[in-house]
Amino acid sequence: MMRDFNRKLRILLIDDNANHLRGIKELITLESSYEVIGTTTSANLGINLIKKYHPDIVLMDINMPEKDGLQAITAIGKLNLPTKVIALSGYDDSDLIYRTMKLGARGYVLKTMASVKLINAIEDVAAGKIYLPAMLSTRFFEYFQTAAKEETKSAAGENLLSSLTARENEVLELLTEGINYKSIAAKLIISETTVKTHVNNIFQKLQVNDRTNAVLYALSHGFKASKTPAMTAV
Numbered sequence: 001m002m003r004d005f006n007r008k009l010r011i012l013l014i015d016d017n018a019n020h021l022r023g024i025k026e027l028i029t030l031e032s033s034y035e036v037i038g039t040t041t042s043a044n045l046g047i048n049l050i051k052k053y054h055p056d057i058v059l060m061d062i063n064m065p066e067k068d069g070l071q072a073i074t075a076i077g078k079l080n081l082p083t084k085v086i087a088l089s090g091y092d093d094s095d096l097i098y099r100t101m102k103l104g105a106r107g108y109v110l111k112t113m114a115s116v117k118l119i120n121a122i123e124d125v126a127a128g129k130i131y132l133p134a135m136l137s138t139r140f141f142e143y144f145q146t147a148a149k150e151e152t153k154s155a156a157g158e159n160l161l162s163s164l165t166a167r168e169n170e171v172l173e174l175l176t177e178g179i180n181y182k183s184i185a186a187k188l189i190i191s192e193t194t195v196k197t198h199v200n201n202i203f204q205k206l207q208v209n210d211r212t213n214a215v216l217y218a219l220s221h222g223f224k225a226s227k228t229p230a231m232t233a234v
Contacts, residue, residue, distance in 0.1 A: 009032075009035065009056050009126055010034075010035050010037045011034050011035065011036050011037065011056065011057045012036075012037055012038050012039075012040075012049055012055040012057070012058045013058075013059050014041075014042075014058060014059065014060050014061060014072070015059070016042075016065055017041070021041065022039075024059065024088075024118070025039055027115050027119075028118075028122075031115060031119050034057075034122065037053055038055075042066065043060075043064045043068070043071070044067055046058070046072065047072060050076060050079065050083055054081055055083055056083065056084065057083070057125060057126060058083055058084070058086070060073060060076075060086065060088060061088050062096065063089065069089075070099060070103055073087070073104055073105055076104070077103065077104040084107075084125050085104065085105045085107075086106060086108070086109060086121050087100045087105045087108045087109070089108065089110060090111050090112070092110055092135075092136060094139050094140065094142070094143035095143065097132075097136060097140050097143070098143050106125045106130055106131065107130065107131035107132065108133075108136060109121050109131070109133065161221055164205055168198050168202050168205070170188060171195060171198045171202065172202055172218055175211055175218075176218055181199070199211070199214075202214055206218070
């Protein structure tokens with residue numbers, strides 16, 4: 001949805017520090033033509049105000065009591081409104097910046113930065129851009145690249161486990177319990193030869209060569225055993 005540039009940009013401020021709220025409101029009033037439609041020290045109240053007034057921009061403090069900024073950003077995203085969030089934080093922690101942006105924030109500004117940075121952030125985000133100050137952007141993208149690789153590995157592991165059939169999940173569960181093939185056959189009421197066939201299929205799907213590595217792979221990738229009881233022979 002395109003913004004009507006003939007009307008003032010409407011901004012809502014959410015910060016548990018009342019003094020900081022007043023300072024930001026005064027800054028925006030003096031340094032821009034934007035309209036601050038409301039301020040609140042509560043994230044929950046802020047979300048209700050967003051539902052009611054549909055502001056263009058929300059400046060959201062990340063470190064909040066009751067509901068923190070990350071939870072609030074998630075809740076705002078679920079409203080499916082065109083409202084854009086700029087995070088305000090006293091922390092330049094790479095992980096926090098990454099999580100904040102991943103949840104849907106369109107900008108991240110440190111509270112210690114010069115006032116002009118905040119106005120620049122509002123202008124860029126209102127224009128549909130992402131705002132990260134130069135001192136944070138390099139750190140963010142370095143962390144992003146590392147996190148993306150880890151998430152790709154994790155997703156690949158989940159995909160391999162999800163390729164197992166219900167019966168293979170049952171066999172793998174018993175393998176993780178240290179049970180031998182003969183006992184697995186007895187528990188599942190199938191032949192030992194069938195157990196070995198299932199085990200070989202598990203090895204192929206998990207891309208491992210032996211039982212030990214299959215178990216280690218399963219446990220290290222958050223394997224959750226099937227809860228379906230084994231009642232019939234295969």
